[in-house]
Amino acid sequence: MPSIFNEEELKFKFSQSPIDEFSWHKSEKLSHLAKSNDLVFDVKLLDSGKYSYPYHFHRNAEELFLILSGRVMLRIPKGFKELRSGDIVFFEKGPTGAHQLYNHTDNICTYLDIRTKKDIDICEYPDSGKVNILPFSEIFLKQNQVDYFEGEEDIKKRWSDYKDNILDEI
Template identity: 40%
Template sequence: MSEPQATKPFSIESVPWEEWSKGARFGSRVRRIGKFGGASHVGVLIEELLPGKQSCPLHYHAEEEEQMMILAGEATLRLGDERYKVKAGDYVVFPAGQKLGHCLINESDAVCRFLMIGESKPNDVCVYPDSNKVLVPQTGEIYVKSETRDYWYGEDIGG
């Protein structure tokens, strides 16, 4: 098996924008600069969030750490039940296993540009508190949480 090769320097401007949206609430445009450069263990994105849009559903990861730096503009960071105004130069770390969902909402009248850095771990599980879902990326399955159960729930433990 051959060893990975280092990527030659490239201009971020040479990385194409990818636009996406879901309904009126969610959407952005993204440059996947890590993937463009050949990264497979750490994802690095530059994302632009238009006014009135939310970056993604509120979520947290069991195994993956994410980090974010606001490059231009401002937005509202939802972190659990709290809201924080973030602006250019602000940095936030979302540790793996921290049970506080996070997302960005652009409530301003200008584009918010930010850098997003995250691990790519095959055994991660992602929880979505607002919609009561759990995503298992390895299988692509999404489960709806009904209620928390004891470990032995439903098992015939005898006698």
């Protein structure tokens, strides 16, 4: 059964970050209402002088914006591009798909945000060096990246008492 949504009937929630420049209005997750299995989508309003989420890219999700009304400046790895009503922009996985919006106009920009839905996604933030494990929102600094075998050097010690702790049942 198709799900039909009309922009005039949507309810928006204001989201304000601790940093004033990052704020937006987000519709309820339309993908939940539509019972979508593979996509996450909602409509967002970006006020004048505000930025969307911090500059980021996804390692395990693709994203697409459809500008419904207004104009907005898009930041991508190659530079900046003004988007206007009717523009569709696709962001591939990985660093080449990095993006951020800034409303450089006096009017609200309205856009549809569509993302592929994965069990786990890794979102990286090049400006701040953070890594976010989604959907858990566990955020780490990438500079703390370590070798796969870091902290595993004393494996024999950890197994030294296995002969005394063999279980008959689990």
